Structure formats: structure tokens, C-alpha cells
């Protein structure tokens with residue numbers, strides 16, 4: 001079976017001339033359908049840059065991304081609006097929820113912006129909140145939720161559009177150990193569901209990364225290892 005995500009020989013740098021910084025220098029890896037992959041690496045090594053390119057928010061200098069049959073890499077973000085909307089969900093460390101809207105309205109609004117109409121948008125948002133275990137908090141605003149609950153709302157928003165790939169940039173960075181593990185368990189449940197979701201998750205937490213299906217280590221611009229044991233040493 002073809003992988004859900006395939007990254008080939010990706011290069012990206014910032015700046016020009018003497019201040020030019022080569023960040024990604026030939027990144028290549030694949031993520032299978034239904035797989036939860038952790039991405040680790042030292043601060044500043046290019047993890048967020050890599051996610052931004054995979055997410056279609058930043059054009060690479062060279063190389064190819066293939067997600068669910070769509071190939072891109074050097075296209076500017078405006079050329080990939082439809083791909084991003086239909087295929088890729090994002091989760092961030094600080095949730096990015098709208099503070100004045102309830103959990104349900106945060107998820108519903110995202111679906112409406114993606115083209116869904118009422119009342120179907122609200123029905124799908126309710127179903128997404130149920131999938132992340134938050135049906136009983138649907139009417140709460142973000143400041144009435146715990147950090148773990150707020151992140152679940154953000155996850156519901158990311159999956160509500162039936163997207164195939166979730167990109168998570170340090171999704172547990174603000175959460176304690178127990179809550180982080182719960183979020184990871186939720187990720188496993190979502191990946192194991194029938195809609196073949198795949199998740200690529202950046203984390204600085206080696207113990208959490210060890211609970212993913214597989215771990216990638218980004219170092220010196222390349223993916224240097226793809227198993228947990230070889231990265232336990234000095235990598236983190």
C-alpha cells in the first residue's frame with residue numbers, strides 16, 4: 001500500500017549570501033496510513049520548518065512532498081489552499097482556540113470556514129467532540145477548560161473535516177506528564193479508527209516519543225534515525 005505521506009530529498013534554507021542558513025539538507029521519510037510518528041531533534045534543527053513545508057505553508061527550495069496522492073514541494077502557500085483545507089489538520093502547543101466561542105462553536109466555525117453549512121456543520125462538530133471525549137464540555141469556553149481539555153477541542157477541530165494527516169507541533173508542550181500521555185492515547189485511538197488518520201507529532205519528550213509507533217530524529221538537516229533506541233543517547 002502507498003504511504004499516506006512521502007517526503008523526498010527535501011532542502012530548505014533561510015537568507016542569502018554569508019548569512020544563509022541551510023536548515024533541511026535532504027530530508028526523506030514516509031508515514032503509513034494509520035501511523036503515529038514522533039519527530040524529535042534539537043531546538044532549531046528545523047522541525048517546525050519541516051512541518052510547515054509538509055503542511056503547505058512554506059515552499060521548499062527543492063524536493064517533493066506527496067500526501068494522499070497530491071504532490072507538491074515548491075508551490076507557494078496560496079496554490080495549496082484546497083489541499084490544506086481538505087487533507088491536513090494542525091495542532092499547536094497553545095491550542096489556538098477562539099476565546100469567546102464555546103468548544104462546539106470553535107469546531108463548528110472551522111468547519112463552516114472549510115465550506116460546511118448548518119445544521120450539518122454543528123452535527124459534525126458534535127461528533128468530533130464526542131470522538132475526543134469532550135461531548136459534556138461542548139458549551140464551555142476555552143478559559144473554562146483544563147489545558148488537556150482545550151487541546152482535545154483543538155484536536156476535534158483538526159479532525160472534524162475528515163482530514164487524512166494531522167501535523168502536531170509540540171502538542172503536549174504545555175501539558176503535564178499524565179495529560180500528555182492521555183493525549184498520546186487519544187492520538188493512537190484516532191489513528192486506529194476507520195478513517196485512516198496519520199499523525200506526525202513534534203515533541204521534545206523522549207518518553208512520549210517512545211510511545212508513538214515510530215520515531216524520526218532530525219539532526220544536521222537530515223533524518224538521522226528512525227527508531228527509538230538509537231535516539232535515546234545524546235539526541236535529546
Ligand SMILES: Nc1ncnc2c1ncn2[C@@H]1O[C@H](COP(=O)(O)OP(=O)(O)OP(=O)(O)O)[C@@H](O)[C@H]1O
Pocket residue numbers: 014015021023041042043044045046047048049050
Ligand atoms: N523565517 C525564517 N527566517 C530565517 N530563519 C528562520 C526562519 N524560520 C526559521 N528559521 C531558522 O531555521 C532554523 C530552524 O527553525 P525551526 O523553527 O524549524 O526549528 P525547530 O526545530 O522547530 O526548533 P524548536 O525545537 O526550538 O521549535 C532555526 O535556526 C531558525 O532560526
Ligand SMILES: [Mg+2]
Pocket residue numbers: 047048049169
Ligand atoms: Mg519548532
